[in-house]
Structures are given as structure tokens and as C-alpha cells.
Amino acid sequence: MTMLPKSPPGAKKLGLVIDLDTCVGCHACAVSCKEWNTKGEAGLLPDYDKYGAEPDGVWFNRIHSYESGAGDGCRTVNLPRSCLHCEDALCVTVCPTGASYKRAEDGIVLVDADKCIGCKLCSWACPYGAREFDEDAGVMRKCTLCIDRIYDKDLPQAEREPACVATCPSRARHFGDLADPQSKVSQLVKKRGGVDLLGELGYRPTNKYLPPRKATIPTAPREAPTGAASGIGGALLKLLDRALSR
């Protein structure tokens, strides 16, 4: 249904928590996503001009890198960008066909490729650039939160997580129920001050991003020693008074 659903009480809000403090920008999640979804039920993710001048294709997840700040606070930040399964998902309400919909029971936003007419309006409505058009099939594609993995009863429980989460080598991606304050993901968001991307646009994304941090080791500042303690002799003395036993 193209109206946003009323979540029943106790409904889940499944989503990803992505740790910008840990993401090394390796593209593993992006490629794994492409691989899973090419094979999976969502259908093919096309590639165009595979071996030619302008290789291009449909991806659900893309990895950017940025430089932020200046001086001591500066940092290189890698940002994996995919659908955030927003609560106020304008991409859903603008859809004229009902192909775009948000599930009441877990909040996942999906495209029904059999209904989609490829009007592209939903991609215009998404501020995150999370939807990509499949030129071959003429329909819109987007991240499915790996719905065909997370509910697959044939998979062992531990493997019922999105492909991108399973593959992330630095474990910067976490999956879970953000409606449950006790879940691992909710706890992480709380502890690490997880944020919304483009919060000011009011889409209320489910996915959260954990901001970069900076570990420090407090020590007393040290100057070059002067006076009696300085010089090779002084230092050696300091070292070698100790009784040593081999």
C-alpha cells in the first residue's frame, strides 16, 4: 500500500547501524550486496557497458569517502550509503502504483517490481539517492534489507542477516530491531550517539550512523630532559641500576 502503514503495537523497525568510526571504505558490503541481489529474489541488478568506456550499473549500496574538518580534528570519513528505511518515507507516498511500499510489521521499504511502471518519482522523493533505476527491466530498484535472507528459515539463525552485514570485514555494519530499546543496535545507538543522516528533512530514517570518535591515552607531557638527568650517561644510569635476572 502506498500510504504509510500504521505500525501495529510491538512492530519491529528493522534497520542497519553503520559505524563511521570503523568503516574503512573497502566496498566489500557494496559488492556483496550486488552479488546477493543479483542472485536473489529481488531480480537482476543490471550492468551496462561492462567492458567499455562507461561501465555503470545498479547498486543498492555505494561507498563514498570524504575529508572532514581541519587541523587536529580532521578525518577521512567513509560513508556507505543505502536505503535508510525511513519512517516518513516520501518515496512510498508519492508512488502512483503502490509498487513502493513500507511493511507494517517491520518497517522495511520495498519496491514490487511487478507493479512498478518506472515513473522514477520515488527516486526524486528520496533525499539519500538510495533508489536506482533498472534500465533493462524499466523498474525501480532499491535495498531490500535482504528480506530474502533475514526471514529465510532455511538459513541458520546466525546467517539471517543482510549480506552487507555478514561480509563487512571491519564489522562496521550492524543489523537489528531499532524499535526494541534492548536490542544490540539500539544499545549501540544510545551508547555511541547514533545520528540520522539529513535529519532536518524529517524522513526519520530507521538506519542510524555512529559518528567517528577519537581514542586518546592521557599521559603527562614530556620534555627533553635537561641538567643532570640528560645525556647518555644519565639515561644509562637510570636504566641499569636495576637488578636483572636471567
Add this chain to the structure above:
Amino acid sequence: MRPAASVLLLTTLTGFGYGLLAWLGACAALGLLPAGRWLAVGGTALALLFATFGLVASTLHLGRKERAWRAFTQWRSSWLSREGVASVLTYPIAIAFAAAVYRDGGGIAVRLLGALAAAAALVTVFCTSMIYASLKPIRQWHNAHTAPDYLIYAVFSGAVLLALLETAMLGTPGAAARAAALAAAVAWAAKRAYWRHIDAQSPLATLASAIGLPKGTEVKPLDAPHFTENYVLREMGFTIARRHAVKLRRIALLVGFAAPLVLSLLASFSRLPLAATAAALVCAAVGLLTERWLFFAEATHVSALYYGRRI
């Protein structure tokens, strides 16, 4: 936003069509229809022809044209769906209106159906405008100007078309030309106001907030996810050089509004009213297409922020 030909054609052609229908209907409702039933009947046919061309053009834009019917289902939330429904409903109303005019040239049925047809035409244009006005990530569209402007341009283009039609069928431009001139002036002002507005707007968001960093953090893109253009960039990352925009804006104003204004006024006095109104129409069409091209080309989408583009 990428100015796709299909969408430009859709919005301008339907503007002319529904604008004309709105004029005819409104005139009929007010009993101001010029004498002779053929104007209204022919006009309605022409209006529907324009609208149909526009709608057909718009389906070219679809990835799966054969499923276009599905677009009528989600009128409860989607302006695109509403547009579809409204445009389709307009047909029987317009046809009934035309039939009524044909049958008895005036009377209560004509008045009523005229009012209905005008309303249906304007509602359709309004729905179209709301498709754009409701898109939050595009500040150049998501504002108080978009909807009224669309209506104003439709009314203006309808008037220009009506003036031509009147001249062609009745030999004189009549009041329609003066209405077109007036509408051109209003449209000119509306467009100027719109541009002033979007030029003064500040971006909806910053790159810092797009990537979740604290407000005010300075962020510069280092590497994009891919080197070649992808769908998002092609569709939403379209940019236009400032100097081109300035030039095109001037063209849109002069050709689209100033020239029709002058030509419409001229038509009332000149000895070649048909040529003048025809020229007004051509200018309006060129100008509106330019204006519409700019409406897209100057629109920036928040998602382009991720690629370091200015929004």
C-alpha cells in the same frame, strides 16, 4: 534535475490544453462564450488533443508503459496518481461540456458543465504542480510558488491558445487576446518572483548533515563510489552553469511572456491579427518550454550533496 524531454512536453502541452479548457469552461459558466458553438467545441477538442499529447508524451517517460493503468490506483496519497485520475476524469466532463455546447450552445447545462470542465482542468494542472511541489528534497519545487505558478502558466498558455483560436475562427482576437496579455504580465511577475525566491533560498542541507557530522563541520568529498555517471547523478545531479541559466532566464521571460504580451496587444490593433496571435502562441510555447527546462535544470536535489555538488 535532468530536464527530460517527455516531462517538459507533458507539462507544457497539458498546460496549453487544460488552460484552454479552463478558459472555455469558465467563459461558458459565466455566459461569456463568444458566439458560435464551434469555438467551444473545436476548442475543447483542441484542448483535449493537447492534453492527450502531453499525457502520451509523459508515458514515454515510463519504464513500463504497458502498466501505466496502475498509476490510477494510489490517488489517496500520490499526486501523480491524482493527476492521472483527474486527467482521465476531465475527458468525459470535457466531452459532455462540448456536447452540451454543440446541442444547445448555452443554457444551464452548458454553464454547469463549463464550470465543471474548468474545474477539472485546473484540478489536473494543480495535481501536476503538486507532484513537484510535494518533493521535499528539491527546494526549487517544494515551495509556495510551484502550484500557483503552474496554474498561472496554464491559464496564460490557455489564453494565448484561445486568442489564436478565436482569431482563426472568428477573424478577430476579441477579449481573449487582452486576457492573454494580462495573463502574460502575471506570468512574467510570477516567474520573476519564483526566481527571486529560489535565488534567495539557502540549501536544504549541508554535506556535513548528509553524512551525519556535526553542524558546521567542513566536509570535502574525496572519492566517489564510482567514476562514471550513474543513475542518481544523471537523474538528479544535473547542473547548469550560472551564465547559461541567466541567458535562458532572459529568453524565457522575453520570448515566453514579454513577446506574447506585446503580440497579443498588437493582435487587437494590427491588420494581421492571425499572424500576431499565432506568433504569440509560438513564442509562448518556446518560452514556456525554456522556462520548464529551467524549472528542471535549476532544480537541485539533496542527494547530489553526496557527490559534492552544490544544491
Add this chain to the structure above:
Amino acid sequence: MCACRCGIKVHLEDGKLRYIEGNRDHPVNRGVLCAKGSAGIMSAVSPARLATPLKRIGPRGSGSFEAIGWDEAMSIATRRLAAIRATDPNRLAFFTGRDQSQSLTGYFARMFGTINYAAHGGFCSVNMAAAGVYSVGGAFWEFGEPDWDRARLFLLFGVAEDHDSNPIKLGLGRLKERGAKIISINPVRTGYSAIADEFVAITPGTDGLLVLALAHCLLEAGDVDTEFLIRYTNAHHLVIDAPGAADDGLIARNEAGRELAFDRRSAALVEAGAAGIDPALAGAFVLPDGRRARPAFALLAERYLDPQYAPEAVAGRCGVEAATIRRIAAEIAEVAFRQAIVLDQPWTDTSGRRHEQMTGRPVAMHAMRGISAHSNGFHTCRAIHVLQMLLGAIDTPGSWRYKSPYPKPIPGGPPPGRPRGPGRPLDGSVLGFPTRPEDLLVDEAGEALRLDRAFSWEAPLAIHGLMHMVIARAFEEGPERIDTLFLFMANMAWNSAMNPGETTRMLSACDDAGNYRIPFVIVADAFASETVAYADLVLPDTTYLERYDCISLLDRPIGSAHGPADAIRVPVLPTGREVRPFQDVLIDLAGRLGLPNFADAEGKPLYASYADYIVRHERRPGIGPLAGFRGADGASIGRGAPNPGQLRRYVENGSFWVHHLPPEQLYYKHANRAYLTGAKAMGLIESDEQIVLQLYCEPLQRFRLAARGHGTRRPPERLRARIASFFDPLPIWYVPLEEAMVDRERFPLHAITQRPMAMYHSWGSHNAWLRQVLPENRIYLHAGRAAEIGVRDDDWVWVRSRNGSVRCMVRTMTGVNRDTVWTWNAIGKRAGAWALQNDAPEFRRGFLLNHLISEYLPKAGDAAPDSNSDPVTGQAAWFDVTVSIEPAGPDSPAQTAPQPAANPLRIKRSPEPVS
């Protein structure tokens, strides 16, 4: 198993590849995969895959071939190699790339009898390997790993990706989880450095200085683990101080050959390895013969306490503020000594003492090619190991740890084998570990026996050979020296060449009579790489999902600090092409040639295939390629009779085998009795004696003494000064060789490359997914520097070095050392290669920095130029090049230069179907 070391599960549907996922039980990757791993599905359908053996028909390099059958291909190769072996086996030069079967290829070379064999280690990371195995009996490079679960401070020197990329990423994730501090020392802040808590934008080639300055600070403050030093290193060993004598600088030994120390308690000379002594670390002592000797530590402390190593003295050169160096030293000391880890885990050392606890210094370090690929990398890497030893941060909880089967007795094995004439195998392994001049492979005049001059005075500790010199030397020395150049899995005509333009010229150069300078070239590749076009005979290999392989404990296994492990690869896809696994081909070839241990006395081949060899070959009794499931019943580990069902057992076990060490063996492995005896029993090492860490590297002094005129084996005159200065038994720092020779006013910028995480050198470009991520590259430079030069993002510029010029596009950034420019490695391709279309961005805008790098140093005087390598190990000095940048101007063509002519493979099919 995936392309290199990770475990995968491959899903097929109707015989078609559908999905590859990480094997969650696999000790290497624990279920994760990198981008290349998941993209494997597209490599398996790449149009660049070779399909049949090829025989050259056009001029070399033109790409014109005729498709031939395997019978013909094998008989060409066999005839050629048999003739070589019967006359002078050394005329076969067999060099292999980043494959995982060096225990087989090396063994083939040994049995063939050629000394001219090496794998890619020489241009890769031999500095790390050599410095490690000569210092600590392990190495950063695949032989060690940080204690990811316990480290509190992690210093990462010059790593972008590394061989162990998934384990490193998993590890970084774990450090982050625990809030440990990561300091990345790297001129460029991307990838791992991006997530570091502190980024030290060092000037390339100066890490040695930085590390020695850290050592200076620690020594100055007395923050040194003296207990660790005397128990586990040779810090207290007495070094003979007799300037001019033949044994000056060697360690004093008693008649039994045992090293001596001075015991303060008894005030006498004692065996340094004796337990319960209180050895002196400072002072000077008199040896029985009356000469002076000083503890190694005293020499070390004196050297590094010198003001020339003070932070204030090195700051400018390193591009790192003195206060930062001092702070980092303080943080290291804080964590190592004030936040020491104590585990209540009893263990027994090699002296038989039981310890109730394990004390750890949770400062871990890791380093790779940022250190390695400089001509001062051996000493820089040694400096890092010395720093670790001073802190007691070697294989202790929280520090850097050995990966099984390391530690190994220092320096890791016997010296290189020697040729024994026509038709006979070498008397030892091709590659070995020289410890004295007598171990070198040199002739009477002291000149190199090997083509690449490894193990000569030009590169005495070249334990991985000098692959980057092979083509240049083969060209230079001509057909007298080499008949056949046999290359496997190395793109030697392009991205693994320094100076690819020259390299391809040399590959196709003829003498006056029109004969090729390099008479015959065999290339075994799986894809249409740039090098294939230069082959006379192409042996098309399978791709990694189409063959057996094994990552053997005899080579660079997948063991970890938790215990030994090895793994196999099994074929899951039918090839559908006329290709054969190279290892099968090599074993077939060895059989046809009748090589010992590949054929029986009658010359009948011993092995049917590589799979057969993996199971049945025994290197020493009971020890074969795989350590798991040995013995008739599959119950033995390490040693045991061959088990015919071994491969099946591996497959059932997820295609790997791992042995988990018990907790008491997890640390202090170099002196842990239970560990060492266990390792010996398993056949991992030959001796269970304590492995004494070498703060002071005595073998270097032996070479230096020869340079000073002692002994019978001495360096040729032209190399004397060089050996004397670079063979210092304590780490030194010097300006990288090339940098010291070029005009730095003209070429003020350092130019380096990094591994892109989503590409493997050259062979990601034929992958339809990976090339969407990185089909072209830019030269990155500091935004401030760009402003000075007057260039902006996407401008075309000329990057020039003494060796050449490259035209490419600019990208500016701030997270880069101001004097450094860099780019992604191996993105630029030669038009025609990799089955890409002619307008591919890889050709048009992608570029190789390699065009700027020369395999030779600038000529100094009349002498032939030296190779561009580390003078100790022969490591290729990729990162020593310095450059200038200028705008290419508005009229510049929007295309990269140089732009060699396209040479796509043009294959003539034989009229009859090939068999």
C-alpha cells in the same frame, strides 16, 4: 578458498556460479569477504580468460598467436627445458608471482637444478621478511599479527591493505570495539588510516628516524623492559670491541661456541643463555684473551641516546613535530608499563622455570610496504623490531604475536642451495638464508651467479630474489646467460615492471642477427594480461574456482597466533575451456623431464596431478604439503604418513585444518618450552631450543668485516664501501638511495602508490563490478601544494621523474603529507589488454606510476648503475621515486601518456579442432 587465503562457500545452480559467501568457520576470514571476493562471480565470466594454449606467430609483443593443443604446448616446453637441463640448468629462469604454490614451484626449480628462481617477494616485502626472520624469527609480513583482543595501543606503519587484509580489518574492528587507540603512520590518510585515532603524516622514507627517535625517548626515560631484554634477546651478549680485528663487532663466544655475558653477581663471564645470572647491560669487560667487549645493549643505548636521534633533531626530516614524537613515546610507555596486562596463566620457559603469570605489554605494531618498498626498509623494519624488543612487546599478551609456524630459529633456515651441474638438482633449497660471506652465490671475482644477482654482494640477504631485475638482466646478459624465461602469474610486462616501456622493449629486443635477446619466453597466465602478448608460448591456467591448490605450512600458510593451520582450494566449476591448472602442468612437465622426486628411477612420473602430489608428496619423512589429517587414519597432525583420504577430510572440514594451541602455549612462543617441543613434534621447526631475539644482528657484521678486508670471501672493490656502511648490526637510517642521488630541487615531491581495497593489482579491471568502482585513477596531492603549483581537481598535469613523464589528472586532498603525491596502484592498463574495449577509461585516463620508476639507480661515474633496491635484501625500492608536477596546459589532450600501441590478442584458430 577464495583468490588468496580466505575461506568461501560457493553456491552453484545448474552448474552456474550463483553466490560466493565467506565461510564463517574459516580461521582467516570468519565469514567476511572483501569486495574482490564477492566479485569473484564476475571474474569467472570475464571475457579476458584465456581459452587455449597459444604459440606466437607474429613478432613478440604484437599479440599474434596461433591456438595450439596441449600436446603440442607440452612438447614444446619439454623439449626446450630438457635441452637446457642437459647443458646448463641455470639457463632456465623461472619466476613466479603472487601464487600460493611456492613450495611446489621452488621445489621444481631445485630439482630442475636452476638457481634462477624466485617468487614475487623480492619486489614485494622481502625487507619485512628478512628484517623479521633475522631479528625475531618471525616477521610482520604474513608471519605475525597484533594481539587484536588485548592490544591497547596499535601502531600501524605504512599499510594500505596488506596480504592479510580481512584479518586486519576484523582486527581493527575489534580494537575499535574496545576503544583501543590506533595510530597510523602513513603519508596518506585513507582506508585503515582513515579510521585511525591519530594520523601521523610522515614524509616517505623517514620512518626509521621516527622509530629511532621513539627509542631515544624511551631510553632517555628509562622506559625499557630490561627483564625482557636479558631473558629473550641478545641485549646482554658481549660484542667484541677490537677495531681492525677480524672478529671486531662479533659476539664473544666460549670454546663451546656459546655466547658470553658478564654476570654482575659473580663478576665473571658466563654463558649468556644460562639461567639465574644477573647480566650486565652496560659497561666494558675484558675477555679471556684480554680484549675488550661490551654488551650489545650498551652499544645500542649509546647510539640511540645520541642527540642526532632526539625528536627535535629528526622532526623536520620526518615532517612530524618533536612534541608529537615525544607524546607518542610517552603514550607507548604509559600503555606498555603502566597498563601492562597480567594473565593468570602459568607457563614454563626453555630454562625450565615455571612462571605463574604471563605479563603483556599491550602495545602492538604492524608494518608493511610503506616501510618495505624503500631502499632503507630493511633497517627501518629492524628498527621497529628493536623498538618492540625494548618494550618487551614481542609475543606477549597485547603485543605483536607470531603466527604459527613461526617463530623459527633465526634466521629461518639453511643458506641457498648451489648448482651441481647439468642434469642434477641443487644441493639445497633455491632460496635460503645467508649468514656469512661463504653462503653467497658468487664467483671467484665476487660477482653474482644468479641472473637477478640475489645472494651476491649487490644484495646479500636477497632471500626472495630480485624479481624486478630479471628482465633487465636477462636482456643485458643475453642468450649466454638465459635461454628460457618462464613466468607464472606475474604481470611482468606492465604493473610489476619498473619502467614498463623499457621492459617491453627489452622483452622484444633482437640482436643484429634478428634473434631475440631473451631467446624464449613462456608465460603461464589465466587472463589476457599485458605480459601474455610477450610470450612465445602461453600456458593458459585455470581460474581459482577451477582447480586444486594448497596453502601449505611449507610456504606461507594461514596459521595464526592461535595455532598452525593450512587450507586447500577445490575445483567447483568446470572450465569449459582448453585450460589446465598450472600446478598440474608443472608436475606433468617435471614428470616428462624425469626430475628427481617427480619421476621414479625409470623416469616414470610419480604424480598424476597436483591433487595427487598434495596428498602423497613428502618433503621430509612424514611431512607433506598439508599438515592436517595425516596418517593412514587421518588422526595425525603435522607429521604422519600420507593419507589417501586427506583431501576428502579437508573438504568435510570446510577445506581447512587448524590446530588450536592450548592457553599455556599462546604467548612467549620463542621461549615457551611446551610450545617449542610441540612445534618440533609437529614438524614445524627442527629444534626446540630457545629462539634468542636478535637486538644485535651479528650476521650483518660478518659481511661488513669482509668489506673491511677480512676473510677470503670479500666484496668486489666497487661494493666495499656500500657493504661496510649498510651492514650495520644495529639499525641505521639513511636517505633512500635514489633520493640521495637525484636533484631534489628539480624533483621535490615523493611519489608513492597504495593498494586499492577493491582491486587486485592488474586483474580487477576485467571484472565488470570492480571496474565500476575504479576504472581510472588520479594523482592525489595536498590541496595547499596544488594551489602553489596552480592546479585544481581534474586538471591534466605532467608528473615527471628522472626516468620519465606521465600525463594524468589531479585530485586534491588534505590528508596527505605535503611533500607527497600518490595514486592507486596498477589501475592504468595497456590498450589491447584484458579484453577491454578500446575506449576503456583504464587506457584513456588510468595510468601507472611505474613509468616514472627505474629498475636502475642513476649512474654514478663510469660504473654500471646499481639496481634500485635495498642494498641489504635487494627489495625493489618502488617508493623511493621523487617527482615534479606541472600543469599540462589547456591544450593538453584529455588522455594519459605514455600510451603504448594497442596489442590485443589476435588468435589464429587451427583448421582442425584443437584437442
